[in-house]
Amino acid sequence: MTQTYELWDTDSRNMVAEFASRAEALIALHDAIQAHGRRVVETLALSTEDGDGGGEVIARGAGLVTLIEQEGAKSPPSATGVR
Numbered sequence: 001m002t003q004t005y006e007l008w009d010t011d012s013r014n015m016v017a018e019f020a021s022r023a024e025a026l027i028a029l030h031d032a033i034q035a036h037g038r039r040v041v042e043t044l045a046l047s048t049e050d051g052d053g054g055g056e057v058i059a060r061g062a063g064l065v066t067l068i069e070q071e072g073a074k075s076p077p078s079a080t081g082v083r
Helices: 022-036 061-072
Strands: 004-009 014-019 044-049 057-060
Touching: 004 022, 014 022, 022 044, 022 061, 044 061, 057 061
Parallel strands: none
Antiparallel strands: 004 014, 004 044, 044 057
16 A cells, blocks of 8 residues: 545645655645745645545645644655656
8 A cells, every 4th residue: 555645626626736755745835835825725635545545634724834834844855756
């Protein structure tokens, strides 16, 4: 089982990105906030997917913004990039 991290638009209910690690997702979201402001991620949710249909929501909306601000800048860069 490979766990992935999925970014969902909560308005359209579409997955907008998939990441190999939590750190990679938070870095990408942190960069998006730096470039475009907090509003760019306020309608998004970050969740896990375990490959067997299981997973959980890590954070969404304002909670996701807070998580990104707390952890996103501290996460080490990943060499894999967005899939």
